[in-house]
Amino acid sequence: MLEIAQLSKTYESPGRSVEAIRSLTFDVAAGELVCVVGPSGCGKTTLLRAVAGLLPASGGEVRLDGVPVTGPPPRMAVVFQEYGRSLFPWMTVWQNVELPLKEKKVPAPRRRELVTQSLESVGLGDAARAHPWQLSGGMQQRVAIARAVAYEPQVMLMDEPFAAVDAQTRADLEDLILRLWRDLEVTTLFVTHDIDEAVYLGQRVIVLSSSPTVVMEDLKIDLPPERDQLGTRSLPRFGELRGHVYSRIQAARG
């Protein structure tokens, strides 16, 4: 469904060029949840922006259903790393979620339904009339997720969405993502630098090397499909997988 083939990106600016990604190749099947981990600065955001069609690649290509991605595809949603900045501060939570639907010309009754549902599903039914800056960081992040969900995307991209929230909120949001992913059967590419999170969420984990970046390993996570914070994380297999990914990242750094 989503194919990334020999993707490379070098940032060119006068007097300086940064090779952020050397060459990345991997696929994401329809309905799959794939996590990408890698050290900070290895080009995870770059990868995601290239997949989203926001950034032209220097080489290689990204294909969605066999069609090369050249601009943002219509049924793709992104939750940005800087979630606070991705919400329109002059709009209420409701308006933020509704805006993309208006642009898609979704009829008003259906729009209302989608917005209500998605806000309910992230537990923000009551905050609809608030402005983003009246919410906590974790709540803002959930608004961004609700907006993506309401858009009814085929593919959802998430860039370290939980980097800036506390541990408890983070656990809740992780389970929220798992639930939404299962309910909506949306293909998800989830970027993180947290190994535990990657192993806990993913059906596969792609380990990136540090810059210039290549795929170090494409690891199948053979944990039972039902996951929960305490049970899954205390499985011996979870520990093994985590240790494995950890050692690969250490190797990547060295």
Added chain:
Amino acid sequence: MRRLLHGLLGLTGLLALLEAAPRLGLVDARFLPPASEILRTLAGELTTAGLWLALGETMRGWAVGLALASGLAVAAGVVIGVVPGLRAATSSTVEFLRPIPSVALVPLATLLFGPSLGSTLLLVVYASFWQVLIQVLYGVAAVDPVAHDTARSYGLSAWSRVRHLVWPTSLPYVMTGLRLAAAVAFILAVTAELVIGSPGLGAEIQVAQSSGAVPTVYALIVVAGLIGIGVNTAVRLLERRVLAWHPAVREEVAG
């Protein structure tokens, strides 16, 4: 480098447009002479002593007025900000006097001083005073209350508090006020000359216009624009210089 090139392109384009429009008869050349003629007139004007004398007058009014206004405003601002209760007592008056457009004082200036430096100064000082005062008040209010309490608990005198705490904190604000006031002062200096006839660039423009010397009017307006740019650049540089040590500026440069 690219930016510079583009900028030059823009300026060249403007000149080309101003040259072509009257030559092609798109506008009446009597009202908009071709750019080359304006520049030629400008070059001619620059060799006359009259223009330089006028410029000297304008800049004198500007500088003296700005200095007076800033001095008064800083003194008033610090006193209002430091003496307890004064801020609240003066705020309604400040809020009322500040928006009075300084040109409202034109008739008064004419009456009191006639067409002379005094008129220019009255308008310039009134207009720039508020710009600086407001900023100083912001600045004094920005003094960290903890730092203020610390200074008091160590028994610093009022004067040392102003010198070592209030003044350094408000300096960036003072400079902002000065930057705004410098532009306003230039506008008002030229206005006084133009309307009241105090000697200077504005009066020259007025004379050129009433004698129908259209290219000269344009040339003098160009001079006014160049001086305006000069004034803006000069205060920016001064601001940088004075505040080189200040974190606010360091951030701005880094960011």
Added chain:
Amino acid sequence: MKAVRLLGLPVLLVLLWWAVSGGSFYLPSPDRVAVAFAETWFSDRLTGDVLPSVGRLLAGYALAALLGGWLGVPIGLSPRLRATLEPVLEFFRAIPPPVLVPLIMLLAGIDTPMKVLVIVSGCVWPVLLNTVEGVRALDEVLADTCRMYGIRGWPRVRGFVLRGASPQIMAGLRQALSIGIILMVISEMFASSSGLGFTIVLFQRQFQIAEMWSGILLLGLLGLGLSLLFRRLERWVLSWYYGSGAARA
């Protein structure tokens, strides 16, 4: 207590005015100015001079706001256009607006169009340059969000570009307002036969000193009124901005 704080100093100043004005030719006492104010301005001068002046001011200001915003958006959005036009715009901004009055009189005569044009020519630069600056500094993450969710064209300009740049645009409009008042007065001091600026100069020429002061007072009240109105507008348009605390940063 609050009333004392609010009115204490003004009352004191008026009393001081009273005290020093005794017998002075240039400074009539406050009561004489007050009487002159009522007699002068609550008459057909209100409809003949004051309202037309204010009307021209508002017309010129509104035109300048539209023009500045309308040109500022494309310039701010295109780095190349911006680099090309920036020096030209900086130059025009640096020209003190009043010097354009004699020029515009040459081009547009001495009637209402000239006066409105003068106001437009002075007010447009702060609006334009601030709009350019505001649009340039729009948040990239929000820009990406728009691209991702297919928000483009006019909805993008209205919902994202103009709203995101509105704090700077409002700052430009505030500067433009004070320039507009100055130009309204000046344009009427030249070769005019009606209007607020003309009337005040006329009083001065005829040594009607109390009337002249009442005119100064009226201009002050006008400036104050407009700036209060503007502050209302600003609070309303930028409520999200003050709320988010971005204004303090």
